[in-house]
Amino acid sequence: MTSGVLAARLVGRSAELDLLQAAITAAPSVALVEGEAGIGKSRLVRELLTVTSGRRVLIGQCEQLQEPLPLSPLLDAFRQAGPELGGPLNPVIGALAPLLPELAAHLPAPPPALSDPGADRHRVFRAAVALLEELGPLLLVLEDVHWADTVTFDFLAFLAAHLPPDLALVITARTETGRLPIREALARAPSGAAHVVGLRPLRPPEVAQLAGEILDAAPAPGFADRLYEKTGGIPFVVEEVLRTYLKGPGALSGRPEALDDLAVPTVLRDVILQRLLSLDDDAREIVQAAAVVGLVADDRLLAEVTGRDSAEIARALAGAQDVGLLQEDGFRHALARQVVYESAPAAWRRWLHLRTGRALESTGSSARLAHHYLRAGHHTEMVTHAEAAAETALAHGNDATAARFLLAALGADGVPQETRVRLAVKLGRAAVDGLAHAEALPIVARLLTTEQLPAAVRGELRFAYGRLLRQSGDTRAGHLEIERAVEDLAGAPALLGRALAVLAAPETVTDRHVREHLARCDEAAAAARRSGDRGVDLAVRITRAGLLLELGQPAGWPLVEDLLDGDDLRSSPRECARACLNWAQGALHAGRLDHAEALLATGRQVADQVEYLRIAVVLDLVTALVDYAAGRWDGLLDRARLMGATHATFGAASLDSRLLLGALLAAIGPAEEAADCFGEVITVAEQVGTAWPLISARTAMARLLLTLDDANGAADHARAAITQVRAKGNWVWGGEAVLCLVDAVGRTDEAEAVVVELAAGLAGTDAPRARSALLAAQAVLAPGDADRLLVAARGVAGDAGLTYDEARATERLGGLRCAHDDPRGGEDLETALRLYGALHATRDIARVCRAMRLHNVPIPYPWRGGRPALGHTLSAQEHRVALLAAAGRTNQEIATELFLSRRTVESHVSSALRKLGCTSRKDLTGILDR
Structure with a gap:
């Protein structure tokens, strides 16, 4: 190949390519291509497409936006299928028409709107799966899913459970962004676990091979090793460094030291800046504008933003592609876009963001507009679009995204008091389910202490603040705030009923007798009647049933049955999932495991149907607590430790996780760690x-x-x-x-x-x-x-x-x-x-x-009832020593047999006795097998 051009042949990826090809051949299937930035995920997929035939191929790309667009990569892929749609389609596919206006003529008419956002989103998911089935046999490629929004993750989890028979799905994602939320869903999909293709950095021999492909000659001795040290074996960086190398004076010598002469303090940044600076001024400004607009180079939008004609745009993008900054459809890598973006002067960037926002006013999403106006410093427009984006996210059940938008809006300068209060109230609602407690708490607290608010507004805001405090784990403070909110909510019976219902829950606060909780429940019922709001009435009835279960009152079970059989709860799936979880906890506390398990099963089924991911972590915890009470302890200690780490910042759930871990350790050992767990829970x-x-x-x-x-x-x-x-x-x-x-x-x-x-x-x-x-x-x-x-x-x-x-x-x-x-x-x-x-x-x-x-x-000997899980208590050496001690060997005999010092044996025997709760060597006989 010609020097300086990317390697035509894929290097070091033959096994991964074979695995990926086998995965898509056995449809229905899901393959997840993982690796860090620049590792060659997209390159591997492109290679796959060259050896794939007999399937329609659709490719969707996730964009790196401040707030990702819901279902963006899926909709991007569907737009490519417009000309191929024909014949009668499943009517449910019409739910996609509002999201794909350019394809509306090819799609069935939209079905009637649904009042429940969760049900509406579920219908959109069903529609997307139905359309994928219509397009089969199909290879669907979704690139850079680590940038996807939570709705897209929810859809992928749904799709994994409902794969059309002729669909092969390939997902690419970075690993350095953390664990993908859909990994577990992909692992337990009915069609079988996803095929995970992990891409690692190239090894030194493979770097040498890649360098040989690019240099069109075998590298000099030591050159590949030096190149590997400098690039870490990341193919993208290898390629870009070699591009720079070939333009430098050291290329003629071929000496390894020539790589050290490259001005690459941070390799990728300098290479990209060098490519950027190789463009003329006009082209560089257009490429910087492209970095502001997004990952994908949109010719029409760039022309509108920069005021240049289409020919200038085309020449600039072609030049950027020639020097390796861009590929055919946009920036080759997010890091490339970031470096180009940061190279633009701040004032120029702000102007470009403003121009982009103005250009997108009629066609862009609220999320995208909010991002551009924020970067432009136009906070009034940013707040307007951020609030709209939050409303859209809430309508789709995406509380976490809504909370982030509202936090951004509240952090803007010059927001009027009325707007701040309105945004804060919405933030309080969204942050409880969106888990944005830490960020939301100080904002809401500041508004409560610094603003003169009408009573009803102050009450609603205080109610939200109290719920945030409770959710973050500060239950007493949260309870007190909600009690104070009650005084201001007298004129708002619907909110009053909900606040009183929260105060009726007995397990979350000390210093309140159950008589008070029962009285609060009665007051909540009265407020619900005054409000005439069926949703509030439902919330109060759910609370009353839970309160009676916590008190062990048999009258609670008929209430639960009536609610589960009624239409109100069935039509509110999120409310149903939360209710089942709370009732299961009450049943567990009373010792009614049969009811607890049935309620958990119902709650999990409902939560899965509506992809209510937030509640899953608590469902898992309560399930583990039920397993503990029921004696299903196999693997439970490891689950408890994992949940303890997961719940570390999840309020009261962290205490229950530590309590479970302590309870297991109290039985299994060591006792000191169990005492530490209990002491920590007591203190907090x-x-x-x-x-x-x-x-x-x-x-x-x-x-x-x-x-x-x-x-x-x-x-x-x-x-x-x-x-x-x-x-x-x-x-x-x-x-x-x-x-x-x-x-x-x-x-x-x-x-x-x-x-x-x-x-x-x-x-x-x-x-x-x-x-x-x-x-x-x-x-x-x-x-x-x-x-x-x-x-x-x-x-x-x-x-x-x-x-x-x-x-x-x-x-x-x-x-x-x-x-x-x-x-x-x-x-x-x-x-x-x-x-x-x-x-x-x-x-x-x-x-x-x-x-x-x-x-x-x-004592039955050898013990046949199942040996204790010694791996959780004794080290391997302690176990060997304890076995010999149980057999009657002296310390000196054990030391001689195991080639240890006598002092070491004494230490191991003492440790084993302590960990196993034994007072003498004789006690070991009933525990350890010989």
Whole structure:
């Protein structure tokens, strides 16, 4: 090939090309081509197209905009299919007509508009899939999907689950932008997991091959190695550096040192600037205008923006293409566009943005217009279009994008007070679901403290602020703000009803008795009636059902059934998904796992249907908590750790994640890490005033301290938890705390009084978890009736599917019977051992084994109930040492056999005993296989 021209032959990608070709041959299929900027993703796809035949090919390109356009790459691809559309089409395809006006003549008439934005978006998704099916057999290529908006990601997840039979989908995306939101959806698509083609940097021999292709000669010794060091093996940078190299004086020598003479402090920037400076002034200005307009070089728009005629535009773009700045349809790379953009003087850029905004007024999207007016410094126009873009995003259910637009608008200079307040109210609504809490909170707070607002506006803004605080985890502050908002919302019954409904939720705040929550719920119902708003009435009924479930009141279940069977909830899928999630949490807290699992399944199904992605993270968390209660612990520890990292900035969910992790570690070990988890939850929950995780963490800490023989510490935490339960007035949450206190202090007046209080608080409730704990506590206080009470406690837990609670009740019963020489005790302890073994509850297994040795009960050996997950507690070396110690070897014998020092063996034995909750080497026998 001619020197200086990009390599004609694809280098170092034969395996990836074969994989990609095999993927599209086996339609329906999805292939994801991943790699960093400049790695050759588009180059690989172009090579694929040269060897593909028998399929229609459509290509859509994502643009790097400040706010990406919804479904932009898909619509871009569909526009190419206009001349090929013919014959009768599925009527649902008409939903695309408003989005593709240039194809409207080829499409069915649009169906009637839907009032629910989520349903409308779902219909658009169905229409797009139907059109893809009509166009088959089809190869659809969507380039640079890392720049796509969340609606496009949602559609791709939907498409992965509904692939037309003759569709092969190829997606290219950068990896340095983080994990793609659709990766998991692509992994579990019904048609099979997506084929992921990951592109890595070229290795030194491949860089040498690429250099040889470009130089039309084998590089001199050491040249390729130096080139690899300088470029990191990224093909695009290799090519551009070699372009620069070939124009320099060192090209004739071929020496590796010639590469060092290139002025490339940041390689790509300097190469691009050099290419830009090689153009004449007029061409350079046009290319800079192209960088302002976007990634794709639009000749018509450039002519309007710059005032140049079409011939000048064509010459400038052709010159830029000749020097490698552009390819046929625009900038070769986003970095190229960025460098060219930044090379333009700031005043020139602002003028170009203004001209672009003016040129796009009649045809451009609000998102694009807002971007250009912001960069132009015309904040009035920017705010207008940003607000419009936010409204469009909200209509499509894209709350996160809406929040970003509103944040940008509120950050503009010179926004009138009335507009700021209106934008802030919208931001408060959008940010709760859009997860823009951190950015929205200070803006809303500043407006509340600095502006003189009408009461109704102040109330709505304060309500939004309170919800943001709650969502970010500061539940007490959020509750107080919403209480203050109630005073200003008297004249707005619809908003008042919603605010009161939020205040009726009991689990999110301390220092409020359930009587107050019930009263707030009644007030909310009255406000809903005054408003005549069915949506508010629905929200209040959902809240009442959830409140009754948290209180363990059987009357809550008929309300849930009526709502699930009714049209109001079915017609509001997002509301339905949230309701099912909240009800599932209430059912879980009471111990009704059967209802919790059914509600989670319904909530997840509805959320998936409307692509309600935000709720998925909480659904996963509550599912994990149900799995914990039900004894489905395989892989749960890893899930808990992953969720802990995912939820780190997700408000109250982060506390529940840490609580779950601590609960697992308390059973599996090490105990110190479990205590750290509980301590962290207690500290944060007390600071922010959130009730449920505080009570649960105190209780879990008390139980952990009991296993560590710290009765005084356990009693203190149990008392603190009971104090919170008493203040809340919901004894459904207090069963385990009372049992912990009774275990810690024994048969005392304090214990008897609190057990009586618990029994009274549980009267008439449907709360298996607390009921089982109550029976166990009564057994401690009534030795003569203990056997019957513990049998009942075990039965309640077992019938409810509370596996871990059942194991503990069985262990108690076995210990009691063994103490009375009842032969059934040994059977009970063995049953408990097997239950704990199935959970891999290492510390519990050790405790039961100690009890079995104490009562001379044979321990099944080797242990066949499932070995504990030692990988989570012991290192490989500790495990080997512990096995030998369990076999009776001395430290010196172990040291000799494993070629370790005696001091190291002593350290490993001590660590293993501590992690497994054992007090002596004999305790290891029931836990470890030989």
